Amino acid sequence: MEPKAEEDALSPEPRHRSICTNCDRPTRVCLCHALPLPPIQTATRILIVQHPHEARHKLSTTPILNKSLLRASSVTSRRLRRGLSPILDRSPPALYLFPSSASSTTPALHISAVRPSADLVLIVFDATWQHAREMVRASEGFLSEFATRVCLGVDESVGGGSIYDSELILRKEPFAGCVSTMEAVARALRVLEPNGPEIEEKLVGVLREMVRLQAGFVKPVKPRPKLLKKKAEEKEKREGSEQGGA
Template identity: 90%
Template sequence: MEPEVEEQALSPEPQGRSICSNCDRPTRVCLCHALPLPPIPTSTRILIVQHPHEARHKLSTTPILTKSLLRASAVTARRLRRGISPLLDGSPSTLYLFPSSASSPSPTLHISAVSPSADLVLIAFDATWQHAREMVRASEDFLSQFATRVCLGVDESLGGGSIYDSELILRKEPFAGCVSTMEAVARALRVLEPNGPMIEEKLVGVLREMVRLQAGFLKPVKPRPKLLKKKGEGKEKRECSD
């Protein structure tokens, strides 16, 4: 899942930019050299549910994730329901990744408490933090019939990082522990797969290279004039009260 963020400004793209036919990324940030060949096999089947807005986002990790994992697929939808994916039509043993919340009707297990099983389905939601909450809320009546909600560690009391202080984050995260969809799936597969640490290492390696390439075209976001003015006014008030 991709948390809600303030976008980093990208360098202007040239008209008619060249796109790699294999990884579907601009040729100047092509990732073909980093993708695992052949794609990594897993006993777990992975379904990424992308919000329509995220499906158009340049920094989404879902396309790279589905090219890296043999049994990963993606659907674009705002909620899950029967008929949206063949993976879910038989009500298989399923886990869906999303942090716990007081409003959730379903209990949430930490991923480390799950016992791996054959032919498990893992669902991850790829969206901004706000959209992901809406997608999970809209899907839970359906998922509660056969799926278990699981989470990775998230601490909402701490601010998230950004690409400027972490090698694995493409966009600013709202809370400590929030990660990209690709990293979340990698961390889950570490627990669920017999060779999980190796799978995690390979996926994180692809993500690290993606961030390294993209970082060359990112510019620091300049503070908004209104915010600068407010900060200046606040400083003047504090000085006057001293």
């Protein structure tokens, strides 16, 4: 569960709140000035599969991706299956982005080892880490017919920080290497597109501006008195043990 303070800028407000009709964000955090115009053209088609819970998340980057990339689209579902997306029903050459784990039955190639092909589709799962695991597991029977599992690299033994390249933590990821959906797509396109570095720079630029705007509405989280008391007691106990063993 994400800290409540992280969503203050986009949390429910009175009905008179002004919403931008172009980027669909509150006008005080409008991103229109940062969106690429026209949207970025890519050879790769991007399909984002959003978990229903993530589709309601105020800080989801999927809507911004759809507006930034000409060939990006999204579906809301807990699993991929035939009939859900016309893009996938024709079984195109495809990659689905998700790292391997100890329990994975399908190993993931590092995306740098993939050779881009014509009409390539990049599939990205937009959800919490646990929900994404469940979505991938439920979808792999269908995806195994035409898609290859790839990854950017993740280390589950190391705690994650901000999903953005920023000291501002808007949403904390569980493992090192985890990134937002938008940053994951940017990194993947860097490898898959001829002008990949330029595309990555533009997308990350939009992401940075989103973080900058959001920063003005993040309230510091007040420490819990009980937690502070417990830490103080543990510190005293450690110091007492050290002195007794001296």
